[in-house]
Amino acid sequence: EAGVAQSPRYKIIEKRQSVAFWCNPISGHATLYWYQQILGQGPKLLIQFQNNGVVDDSQLPKDRFSAERLKGVDSTLKIQPAKLEDSAVYLCASSLGVTNTEAFFGQGTRLTVV
């Protein structure tokens, strides 16, 4: 079974630039999560989708972050414009549905904002 795929693995941008990350969840997984993991900290949820609907985006900085999952499968997370404090690993995870006992994580995208 293929795992959660994310791209790119690494990205370096200057502050005020834009960046987008892509995630392909495990086939058949209805729930998709984006987490931000700052160095030395645990992951923090940014947004959770159930199919193509948003379940929770309460911690998403909506002035600069956006995410979509148009067809209920792949998802993109965008930052525009980026700030230095956005430097982190962005993790995508997916699970079958109602409970996240079986949440599987991708390898993440490491973003460095300079």
Place this chain on the structure above:
Amino acid sequence: GEDVEQSLFLSVREGDSSVINCTYTDSSSTYLYWYKQEPGAGLQLLTYIFSNMDMKQDQRLTVLLNKKDKHLSLRIADTQTGDSAIYFCAESIRNNDMRFGAGTRLTVKP
């Protein structure tokens, strides 16, 4: 407090047992999880426990849950060098979201 708390570092000798401790925040959490993260990799679910249980054993792993004190622990028996990683405790809260601790870096010395 609002945070899931873990000690940051643990060092053990190969063959010894490791015990990683965690305190969580929400008494209504339904599931509590332990994830492992190796360098450059995503998080791997090791084990989880439902909140109505107080112990779960899975091969070398034993999870203990004290709901009264909101305390969770992970014991790894016969710790190996391959167990060196960062271990995250997480609680499930609203909408099946997970709140993570900062992680405990386990170092296993030969």
